[in-house]
Amino acid sequence: MESTGVAPQLTTEEAIANLTHSDLSLRYYAAWWLGHYQVKQPEALSGLIAALEDEEDRTELGGYPMRRNAARALGKVGNEAAIAPLIKCLECSDYYVREAAAQSLGNLQATVAIPALMKLLAGGMAKAVEVPDTPHLTQPYEAVIEALGALKATTAISLIEPFLNHAVQRLQYATTRAMYQLTENQMYAEKLVQELQSGNVQLRRMALNDLGQIGYLPGAKAMALASVENSFKLIALKSLLEYNIKKPIETVSKDAMELLHLMDNLL
């Protein structure tokens, strides 16, 4: 959570132009930059969408780094126009492109992508195994299930539910979180609250983040007390606040006041 790097100075125009620069590393950086600084100009958008079909930036194993970054950036700055091209990316041979596309479709509230996302879960748990010599499973299940949860894809419930028992714990959390979003059954959110006591700090951080993202207000105190670095807790409580606060903000409700108080204590 500590960002210390100093980014090379770019103007918006330079970043857009760099999307097709002959230096591949400048292209890659430009795609990140446009997403990070939320540049929503039409030229940026069309440049990023075009980059989803980039053929030049390849890894030794055949991956598409530029496509990955463009797909991630579009999750931050994309609009309607980005949705169909991102759905197409769900079929890309590069796992990380599929993962980025799934995340971005969730961020963009692209409910039209629900059938295509569900297709990646086809075969259920039996297909959800590690790909030899890689650190990942056959599909980006975690990202797909998170997206389906964020999209309120209740049609996907029976497809998602079995993953509650998957051996990969991150995937269990993502599924638990999605099941809460899809069913609004508090049992699932409370399961994540319990996981704040996990013996593994990575898992505690993950449960914390999930609770923030699903806006589970009854978990606020347990989140503030979790044995996790303050920076992570601050961000998770901020998510909780953003989820629950009424906009525009005129007065501060009692719930919001309690959250702010918890945040103050984490500074």
Added chain:
Amino acid sequence: MDIAQKLIDAVVKADSPQKLIEAVKALAQAQLATGISTLITVLGYNNPGAALLAADGLIAMGDQVVTPLLTQIDGYNYGARAYAIRTLAAIAHPVALEKLLKAAVFDFAPSVRRAAAKGLGNLRWQELPPEQISAAQEKAINTLLQICQDEDWSIRYAAIVGLDLLTKKGDFPQIMSRLKEMAENETDVAVIARIKLAISIS
């Protein structure tokens, strides 16, 4: 061997995270002046549980830990600096003013800057010689108003918490008018909410 040395040795020689936690807890509870330096060292052990216990122990010992902290924290990792600055902020002795001013603006770690910003709002000004109080407060206010324009929301948030704390301890009309201005221009939801809270109860 005396008790203090035994408690210190238990911390230094702990060979598992669990033993470390137990040993730090015991040393912190003993509240021994000879244990201060060891507790400060624990802030840099990269064990959040132990660091938190050490920080709480140091805070409970109050003013006597301020000078050792000020001399011992430089060059530590940012996690340790954040705990150290939080400890100084909680003890709130104004001799830490310069350290907090510097950390709030220049430290590269956001967690350290946030802790310093909050600390600047909470110092026990009355412990300064009376003729120095208003100049010291002005420094704190100017620094906080400066970092209210930081691009990191969490720094702005912490600066507002610092300013809010200041307005609870004194009459600073310039803070209130700036907060009202900021409420108009801020875009981050959490920061807006914190400004509204500061304006509403003051």
